[in-house]
Amino acid sequence: MNTKQIVLASRPKGLPQLTDFRFEHTGLPEVKKGEVLLKPLYYSVDPYLRNRMNDGKLYSQSFKIDHPVESNALAKVIESSSDYFNPGETVIGILPWREMCVVSEKGLQKVDATHDPVSNYLSVWGMTGLTAYIGLMHICKPLAGETVVISAAAGAVGLVVGQIAKILGCRVIGITGSDEKVKLLVSNYGFDEAINYKTTTYMSNAIGTVCTDGVDIYFDNVGGEISDAVINNLNSGARIAICGQISLYNSTTLPVGPRIQETLLTKSAMMRGFQVNNFKSEFPDAIQYLTKWVKDGQLKFTETTFQGFAQLPAAFLGLFNGENTGKMIVKI
Amino acid sequence: MNTKQIVLASRPKGLPQLTDFRFEHTGLPEVKKGEVLLKPLYYSVDPYLRNRMNDGKLYSQSFKIDHPVESNALAKVIESSSDYFNPGETVIGILPWREMCVVSEKGLQKVDATHDPVSNYLSVWGMTGLTAYIGLMHICKPLAGETVVISAAAGAVGLVVGQIAKILGCRVIGITGSDEKVKLLVSNYGFDEAINYKTTTYMSNAIGTVCTDGVDIYFDNVGGEISDAVINNLNSGARIAICGQISLYNSTTLPVGPRIQETLLTKSAMMRGFQVNNFKSEFPDAIQYLTKWVKDGQLKFTETTFQGFAQLPAAFLGLFNGENTGKMIVKI
Numbered sequence A, B: 001m002n003t004k005q006i007v008l009a010s011r012p013k014g015l016p017q018l019t020d021f022r023f024e025h026t027g028l029p030e031v032k033k034g035e036v037l038l039k040p041l042y043y044s045v046d047p048y049l050r051n052r053m054n055d056g057k058l059y060s061q062s063f064k065i066d067h068p069v070e071s072n073a074l075a076k077v078i079e080s081s082s083d084y085f086n087p088g089e090t091v092i093g094i095l096p097w098r099e100m101c102v103v104s105e106k107g108l109q110k111v112d113a114t115h116d117p118v119s120n121y122l123s124v125w126g127m128t129g130l131t132a133y134i135g136l137m138h139i140c141k142p143l144a145g146e147t148v149v150i151s152a153a154a155g156a157v158g159l160v161v162g163q164i165a166k167i168l169g170c171r172v173i174g175i176t177g178s179d180e181k182v183k184l185l186v187s188n189y190g191f192d193e194a195i196n197y198k199t200t201t202y203m204s205n206a207i208g209t210v211c212t213d214g215v216d217i218y219f220d221n222v223g224g225e226i227s228d229a230v231i232n233n234l235n236s237g238a239r240i241a242i243c244g245q246i247s248l249y250n251s252t253t254l255p256v257g258p259r260i261q262e263t264l265l266t267k268s269a270m271m272r273g274f275q276v277n278n279f280k281s282e283f284p285d286a287i288q289y290l291t292k293w294v295k296d297g298q299l300k301f302t303e304t305t306f307q308g309f310a311q312l313p314a315a316f317l318g319l320f321n322g323e324n325t326g327k328m329i330v331k332i
Helices: A118-122 A127-140 A156-167 A179-187 A203-210 A224-231 A261-266 A276-295 A309-321 B118-122 B127-140 B156-167 B179-189 B203-210 B224-231 B261-266 B276-295 B309-321
Strands: A002-008 A021-027 A035-044 A070-080 A090-096 A101-104 A109-111 A147-151 A171-176 A193-196 A215-220 A234-242 A256-258 A270-273 A303-307 A327-331 B002-008 B021-027 B035-044 B070-080 B090-096 B101-104 B109-111 B147-151 B171-176 B193-196 B215-220 B234-242 B256-258 B270-273 B303-307 B327-331
Touching: A002 A309, A021 A309, A035 A090, A035 A118, A035 A309, A070 A118, A090 A101, A090 A118, A118 A303, A118 A327, A127 A156, A127 A215, A127 A234, A127 A276, A147 A156, A147 A224, A156 A171, A156 A215, A156 A276, A171 A179, A171 A203, A179 A193, A193 A203, A203 A224, A215 A224, A224 A234, A224 A256, A234 B261, A261 B234, A261 B270, A270 B261, A303 A309, A309 A327, B002 B309, B021 B309, B035 B090, B035 B118, B035 B309, B070 B118, B090 B101, B090 B118, B118 B303, B118 B327, B127 B156, B127 B215, B127 B234, B127 B276, B147 B156, B147 B224, B156 B171, B156 B179, B156 B215, B156 B276, B171 B179, B171 B203, B179 B193, B193 B203, B203 B224, B215 B224, B224 B234, B224 B256, B303 B309, B309 B327
Parallel strands: A147 A171, A147 A215, A171 A193, A215 A234, A234 A270, A303 A327, B147 B171, B147 B215, B171 B193, B215 B234, B234 B270, B303 B327
Antiparallel strands: A002 A021, A035 A070, A035 A101, A035 A327, A070 A090, A090 A109, A256 B256, A270 B270, B002 B021, B035 B070, B035 B101, B035 B327, B070 B090, B090 B109
16 A cells, blocks of 8 residues: 655755655555554644754754654544554544554544544644643743733744733733734734734834833744844843744854843843643643633634645745744645 | 042943042041941952943942942941941941941841851852852752753852752862862862863863763853853753853943854753842741851852952952952952
8 A cells, every 4th residue: 555755855954945855655564563554634834843854963853864754643543453542533643744654552642533623633722732831831930910922923832822821911912924913913812912023123122112011921932033122121030931943943054142141140030941741740730721711712723724735845834934823734 | 537438430341440440538427327337347349240330221230430339248337326236246238348438227237256257258158158059959959960060160159059069969060260270179179070261172072071961050150152162061951040141241242142042942941040139038048058068067168368448449350360269358
């Protein structure tokens, strides 16, 4: 039996190109004990995959050249030699970019396929929601009345962070890349203010103007000059969660910028990078709150969906052009 | 009644010069209700004073031009209109650089003058010891077996941090500025290794060589390129306490360097600036441990003493040339 797959053809230099990926046919192995045959339904594409395309220095799990890219996905079980999964069930896990795949039962989890839209398991119910919740609650620890600034605010994680911060009684400022997204953040998602960094010359002043009481919390998805501008406006005791650095992922030289330690010192501020999988013990709590807020209508979500397996590379590239609002999903 | 004082004559441009200070005579006001007349015995000079000599942007309490510099000091009460302090008692507080001064009782604390040397109240028993303890225990939270790197390791705070980390069972690496200090750290203060950054070309490699298991904790007193080199060797879950940035205090341009956020992200690392006075509730605990360790002979300390009121500016300048081992003190 044959299937199509998408492999990493070359390590991207700077911004990834479609030519860094290659489509090919591959054989499907037989389904051995403890394995399942899956048909992926939805893939999540995420900025962090860019790092896995580099030589493995920073992230341990570097993709191999000529091997399929992998990302979080929802899939239907077609055939099973596992004691835990039955044909017809829907599962979530990190899957290779293949139209059909045989994988170990390990790392797969069942999801409720009647939930509509089921793709939400890749976004607000999944890693996106958990990342937003853990980063905000466990790294930033917001108090009501504090000012929270979020970069890539209309992105998958940013959208959830902003709404949770509003639920907690914070003043919430989003930084985003188009006037349309500015409008969306304020009118649809309850942000107090939003700034289009692409049309703003003096970001530091612009942030100072809307953050009249300074910045208590910065949820950073982008890094670079946007972060410099936010850090210029920190309050004493500020907390910064580093969730992503998308503005730097395609950098071909070592990114340099103002040294921030003296600001952290004089402001008694804290900055912490985090990876959500290190907080698994907090997941049940997080899921309980996320579920409640979605049910109550306090937490809304949106996805940008590309259609078809062949669109996986284009959807991934779209992340770096701000083509997504909310989670970027590929429906197979 | 007249006395001598040292005022800030001009805001230093880069490295402070003796000409930034001016000696002058001034009158002593009468001692009003709630005030005391003090004769300073010992002054502490500290790197952070450099920031107070700048225009007040970062630190709120900028020194005023033509007004006396102030620093932590021990003094004898000569005359008192306070209900709390009596002539003959020894007190500690932030005092102007004056041979005699009249100050409010607020902010003064009595010390036990029989303690020998009493100057230790300015170092291991005082802010220095507390800063080391709070920064290490409450910011870095070391575990036995972890590797701790300390910059300005032979300085006042660094010396205490290293010894506490050894008491806790950590592997301790000091970075310092002379071969003499390297030897001192290892033979007198129990550091496992020490590196002379002035004679080491590739600091990042040198740190990697002695930190065979990577760096779990970095206690940063200096900033700049030394910090870049340490950050290159961070382990996953590393903690960085920013206590000082002495290498940058005299910078006349905005210091730039490698952006560190991506490293903090990939290493799930935390960096936090702190000021010891924000941890007052932890002081009693800290003092109890510091006292015990000194009594047990586990925590040793040294001071570098300049003699005479006129030496205050020179002692302060000496901090930037590494003229001190341990705490820099001026005995009046």
